[in-house]
Amino acid sequence: MASGRDVSPTLTAMTRALWTVLTGAVVTGLVIGLLPGISAEDGWAVLVAAILLGVFGAVLRPLLVSLLSAIGWAGVVAGWLVAQALLVWAALHLTPGVHVDGFWSAFWAAWLGAALMTAGSWLVTAGQPGVATRHLLRVNRHFRRSVPPDTTPGVIMIQIDGLSAPLARWAVEAGNLPTLGRWLRSGTHLLTEWHARLPATTPASQAGLLHGASDRVPAFRWYEKTTGRLVVTNHPADAALVESRGSDGRGLLADGGVSVGNVFSGDAPTSLLTMSTVPDRRSGPARYLSAYLLDPFGLTRSLVLTVGEIVTELHQARRQRLRQVEPRMRRDWRYVLLRGATNVLLRHLNLAVIAEQMMRGAPVVFCDFVDYDEIAHHAGPARPEALASLEGIDGVLATLEEVAASTPRPYHFVVLSDHGQSQGATFLQRYGVTLDELVKRLTAAGEVTAVDTGEQRGRAAALRAGLGRDEGERPGPADPARPEIVVAAGGNLALVYFARMAGRVTLEQIEERHPALLAGLTGHPGVGWVMVRSAVDGPVVLGRSGRRRLADGHVDGLDPLIGFGPHAVADLVRHDRLENTGDLLINSFWDPVAGEVAAFEELIGCHGGLGGDQDRPVLIHPRTFPVAGEPVGADEVHRLLCGWLEKVGCRNPDLIRRG
Known part of the structure; x- marks a missing residue:
């Protein structure tokens, strides 16, 4: 006689199957009743149609995914639009007592039915993550069956882009991160703060975390005098270039x-x-993307929630305006769509991909969730909409924890961030002028080109078009076709290049050529300090009321780095030695009373420079993974992560870590 433990899973599966059939019948009946061109003679016909749709989806959809993936992008896009409609059309045609006029009736029935099914499931389950977990286990069960069990633990590393350690602690205490809070309270995990060295950006930190090569990235975007190349690290070609310079083949995920x-x-x-491995546009789509696009539950659920996210954004932006919340920025339609894409579609796609890799038994997965960072840029790092996105990522962790209970190997979870964020009204909002306009006013330069993500996008594109030629065609360092000055802003840090002057331009050269520039910058209320290299004193940090020599620490007047954190001096000494650093390094002011900086691009929450919590990321790790003190720099965290992987058996010790 079977025990209750043996019967319970069977009863649960039967209950779920019955619920699915009944829900499908109700949805099918609603669709038939709402849409013209489709009719049913009685309820039994509706029930049979719902059963046929379920069978067709289970049997034929995997074949469609393989077939359309082989055709290429055109096949996948066409399949996304019509694959479900074809299944609906076939099921309705084959059901006795159901009449459908033509394909377009089936097309609209497919989309309406998927939306109703998604909304109904969400309402019945109150959005519980268990529904998503069961779906992920179901669609990946064939991988699980083909992978033999392995007792060696794997490691899932989830990066919450832009989350500072102080905000992480507060969010746990406030209940915004229930999964992480449970891990920390139970003692299975510990929270450690680490220092992100200048520049505190995703590319610099990921170059360190993944390759131990953060010194290859002086900023989010920069200008290279030797080649005349503008490098913007969220462009695939530039990301691939940077990785080729920093990779030694022994990165964190090499094994x-x-x-x-x-x-x-x-x-x-x-x-x-x-980004660095985006396939050539001529190549076909990966199967995981095809499967996601052709999965009516996963994709339609994402689309429905994306619409909800867009409506929520419109409401929250309006509420900010009505309540006169400061600082704030205009959140235009591009951001509205971007928020829907990152906070729902990309998050769900990442979750689906990670779950599949776990069911395949991958030894280590590293995934960056960018939704919080994107929202915090536009709304503020501690605003309600930003915190809500953290709750969504915490829900992803809960789902992955549930998935891990059915994977062929056990998994440890590590959660980390790459930097934090600091808040404040932008430089332009405060002073009515952009940094490049200020530089142009102080130099009377013929051409000052700004490179940032705000109003200067057009000029940045023009600069790339003019200078992004083949290596042999790029102008030499003295070519007058180059702009005279390039300003590359990233958060509240800007790198300024005198593009027509070869090599690192010294303080003495700048004062001779542009005598009003340095005094004008350091005297501006929006500028905290300026670093420049002197031919006599080496790197020097200039402030409104004093200067500091970095070589020996000598200070004249008031130290311009007071209040910018305990690592400021070491970070600037290091940055002065980086290849392609600017002739000038300009950091905005930092107001410790208001807790604000002033971004040189149009972002309310920013990072990249010094001031506030932007250089204070977090590392949440199993208690059994040791950390000695506060790690300084992403390269040190890289060595720490590699050591953990070696400890659990997921990394070959012969992959020598960078020293």
Whole structure:
């Protein structure tokens, strides 16, 4: 006689199957009743149609995914539009007592039915993550069956882009992160703060975390005098270039790992949605993307929730305006769509990819979730909409924890961030002038080109078009075709290049050529300090009321780095030695009373420079993974992560870590 333990799973599966059939019948009946061109003679015909649709989806959809993936992008896009409609059309035609006029009736029935099914499931389950977990286990069960059990633990590394350690602690205490809070309270995990060295940006930190090569990235975007190349690290070609310079083939994910949604691959043999390994446009879509686009539950659920996210954004932006919340910025339609894409579609796609890789038994997965960072940029790092996105990522962790209970190997979870964010009204909002306009006014230069993500996008594109030629065609360092000055802004840090002057331009040269520039910058209330290299004193930090020599620490007047944190001096000494650093390094002011900086691009929450919590990321790790003190720099965290992987058996010790 079977025990209750044996019967319970069977009863649960039967209950779920019955619920699915009944829900499908109700939805099918609603669709038939609402749409013209489709009719049913009685309820039994509706029930049979619902059963046929379920059978067709289970049997034929995997074949359609394989077939359309082989055709290429055109096949996948066409399949996304009509695959479900074809299944609906076939099921309705084959059902006795159901009449459908033509394909377009079936087309609209497919989309309406998917939307109603998604909304109904969400209402009945109150949005519980268990529904998503069961779906992920169901669609990936064939991978699980083909993978033999392995007792060696794997490691899932989830990067919450832009989350500072102080905000993480507060969000746990406030209940915004229930999954992480449970891990910390139970003692299975510990929270450690680490220092992100200048520049505190995703590309710099990921170059360190994944490759141990953060010194290859002086900023989010920069100008290279030797080649005349503008490098913007969220462009695939530039990300690939930077990775080629920083990779030694022994990255964090080199031993069978999987990179998902990152800037760099970490030398992973499997790299998905990763900027530096974006496939050639002529290549076909990966099967995981085809499967996601052709999955009516996953995709339609994402689309419905994306619409909800867009409506929520419109409401929250209006509420900010009516309540006169300061600082704030105009959140235009591009951001509205971007928020829907990152906070729902990309998050769900990342979740689906990670779950599949876990069911395949991947030894280590590293995935970057960018939704919080994107919302915090536009709304503020501690605003309600930003915190809500953190709750969504915490829900992803809960789902992955449930999935891990059915994977062929056990998994440890590590959660980390790459930097934090600091808040404040922008430089333009405060002073009515952009930094490049200020530089142009102080130099009377013929051409000052700004490179940032706000109003200067057009000029940045023009600069890339003019200078982004083949290596042999790029102008030499003295070519007058170059702009005279290039200003590359990233958060509240800006790199300024005198593009027509070869090599690192010194303080003495700048004062001779542009005598009003340095005094004008340091005297401006929006500027905290300026670093420049002197031919006599080496790197010097200039402030409104004093200067500091970095070589020996000598200070004249008031130290301009007071209040910018305990690592400011060491970070600037290091940055002065980086290849392609600016002739000038300009940091905005930092107001410790208001807790605000002033971004040189149009972002309310920013990072990249010094001031506030932007250089204070978080590392949440199993208690059994040791950390000695506060790690300084992403390269040190890289060595820490590699050591953990070696400890659990997921990394070959012969992959020598960078010293």
